[in-house]
Amino acid sequence: MSWIPNLFRRRALYNDLAEEMRLHLEERTEQLMRGGMSRMEAEQAARRAFGNRTVLEERSREVWQWSTLESIGADVRYALRQLSNSPGFSMTVILSLTLGLGANTTIFTFVNALLLRPPAIADAGHLVEVMERNAKASGIEAFMPLSYPGYVDLRDHNRTLSDFAAFDGDPHPVSWSHGGEGEMVHGQLVSNNFFSVLGLEPALGRFFQPDQDKNGRGAPSVVISYPFWQRQLGGDRSAVGRALVLNGATYTVIGVAPRSFTGVIIGTTHDFWAPLAATPTLIREPHLMGSDTSFWLFGLGRLKPGVSQNEAQADLTVLARSAHSSDPKAAVMDASAFPVQLVPAPFRGYVVAFTSLLMAAVGLVLLIACANAANLVLARSTARRRELAVRSALGASRFRIVRQAITESLMLSMMGGAGGLMLAYWSVPLLLNLKPATIPVSIEAPFDWRVFAFVFAVSLLSGIAFGVVPALGSTRRDLLPALKDQRLLASPRRSRLRGSIVVAQITVCLVLLISAGLCVRSLVNARSIDPGFSTHNIAVTQLDPGSLGYTESQDRQFYQQLLQRVRALPGVSSASLSDYLPLGTSRSMSEVKIDGVNPPPGQDMIRVQFAAVAPNFFSTMGIPVLNGRDFVPQDVDPGATAVIINQAMATHYWPGRNPIGQHFEDDKKNVEIVGVVKTGKYRSLSEDPLDFMYRPLGSQSQEFLVVRCGANEETTMSEIRRVIQTLDPNVVPMEMESISQYMALPLFAAHTTGLLLAVFGAVALLLATIGLSGVVSYSVSQRANEIGVRMALGADRLHVVRLILKQGMLLTGIGIALGLALSFAATRVLAGLLYGIKPVDPLTFAAVSLFLGAVAFISCYVPARHAASIDPMKSLRAE
């Protein structure tokens, strides 16, 4: 067809047509005038004979149009013109939507990053991850990794997997010695078939050979990650074959993993992968591979063709049960197979709970933003009555007018969506930076097609939501009064609609503000929790000279010299060592036997968490010794029996007695309590007092160094680094940080939730305020006549202010009442996140309601004052 040139010729065609019609009318007029009519009569008669010129012209044009698409184009152009004619209205709506959609996009980007995005593995649908699951337990506690013998058993006897690999879930910090210095890198231990099960091809070199760990020939090898190859090895092709000294042993680089491969599980970054056979040398745990009571491996299987995940799970469960059946005391362990996802199935529940809470919050913000937009569009459509009436009179169909109105709303919402995307582009990195730098976890939150699709869909839905109702309403009316520019009082139906939108906004806003208030107060509470140790003026780091092949006596000498030199540093008042830091992730439990105390029901032993600490640990950490004494160097001598317990353990097992000098059996060894220290927080800030026991720290290779220093922790930390450097440049201090940086981790969840909800609450408040004051201002402008009459009849200004305030505050009151009712139900969801505050906290509820009421009052008072300044004469004359 010939419509393509038409597109360009069309303007000429339309001009021809208009000109032709004009000439036609002219000719007819002249002819009629020749017949004796006056010019005016003739012109009218000609027009009557011709018919509705506008409609005819439009119908003529339609012939040339690529109709639907083109009229949409016209609608869009018209909408743009309309919107740029009232920039104040457009900007308010777009900004409202930008805030609402931006908040949603930001949170969705994280939902996508954690839950929706597939791992960068081809064919992930045929892979399963395998863990063991305690059928009796629930939640994450039920899941347990595999032991190495357990893995081998499943690998060799299953009938549903074509190949079965294993990997260590935790990244291991490893010291890489090069150029006379040490650098900390992270490695992951994997079975030799790990890469082939994943179906990956190396970017360079090759992957591990299947039979490698059986014969153990040749130098141990590693595969390095693409970023490590690029950054640390300069992206040189000769990197393959190069030797790396990792934790004192030499490994040959045999290959580079593909660029896209960032790991199977989110958040873990690996610089290299080493075969499981390297476990004894790399992480110096010689017993790990042979132990069937150490559970540390994730299984990764490739399903045989035609086998489903459930069939694999059933097959593996039979094997897992038979492996445990010889041990009657063991819990019933099933195998659990789940899809390979960035956040594996056992952990998804927590991520889903957390992100859906945030999605709900931003959903409410968007609701308020849409209500704002709806209200503004409604107000404007009333103001545009005349324009719409003119268009109807000229022959525009109702459908066409509704479509035009919806086009306008969609334009607004799409611009809001674009704004929201920009907002998210800026806020997502900001949120990623909230994560303390010291947490060795990296999360990518890419803007992929899912994010764009989400923004588009949500913008579209919002545009329809706030556009349709006012658009339909605006066409249902008599044209005549509007054409005559009669200023009708706003119809009660429409003002009721606008009123209920504002009530809904205030309701939702209150729910959000109360939730935010609760989270902020919970954060304040969490911050003020006494963790039982000092949270400032302490520097901590972890050292592991043993990884460089130090013998026990070398270790002891290293730490002795280190402590000596660090204590001599300016500003350092004390320094000590331990194998544990409170609120850390590791946990050691000991079985103890105390005379006259029975173990808790269902257990055959009393289990107590313990740590090993050197002398001066308590004074350095600021943990008060309440009774007895601190450890002394002699406590590690052979035959010494000293232990120190916390207050909670003392009152638990020796109530009303002096615990000092009491004996009990710790790990089958008779020990004596020499001191009691204050109870602190050990696993989480919100835990109840926990029994805890300290043993004296003997010689160990991997230890925490804790240093009490002056206010300038940064200087002390660089001094400590220098001291370590002079002792041995290959020893890498791992995660050196101040104690306040260290505390960022336990506070992270509370911190993030509190911050986000506070921001969302503030946005909601801003939007609701705009909405309320907009509605009140609008009703002032609509009631200008009425107010003028009232004032002319003797009403004073105060009366007018009260009149307007009454309307606004009534809406606010209803909104707050509904919001309180809804909050009682809604805040229960938060219970698990709150610390030291109940979900229904009367103080928060009351304070937030009063606050919202006050803000609403102010946003009504401004237009009310304006109403009171109306000059009755002017407003009456305008009638």
Next chain:
Amino acid sequence: MTNSNPRDLFPGALEMMILESLRRQPAHGYALVQHIQQRSNNLLQVEEGSLYPALQRLLKARLVKAEWGVSSTNRRVRTYQITPAGMRHLEKEISSFERMLAGIALVLDPDKSTAN
């Protein structure tokens, strides 16, 4: 309302009449209206303007072509001319129209079935 749409009565009738007029001689819009009204003895009260959408349809289908010029009365006019394709189209339309008319006539008045 006198807004009778010719397409409502008989789709294509106006186009056929325009083509028939143009086959006799090229004309501009106003002259076409005059011609159709005169020829039909004013039985067909065509709204003058409704000619133009029909002309646009014919232009688009390349059944007529248009050219700006000056008329014998020295007016600036846009003169339409039938194209060969228009001729063929008209022949086809007329024959199918006549068949239809004959059919209708038969139904309405079977006695005069030999009229054609």
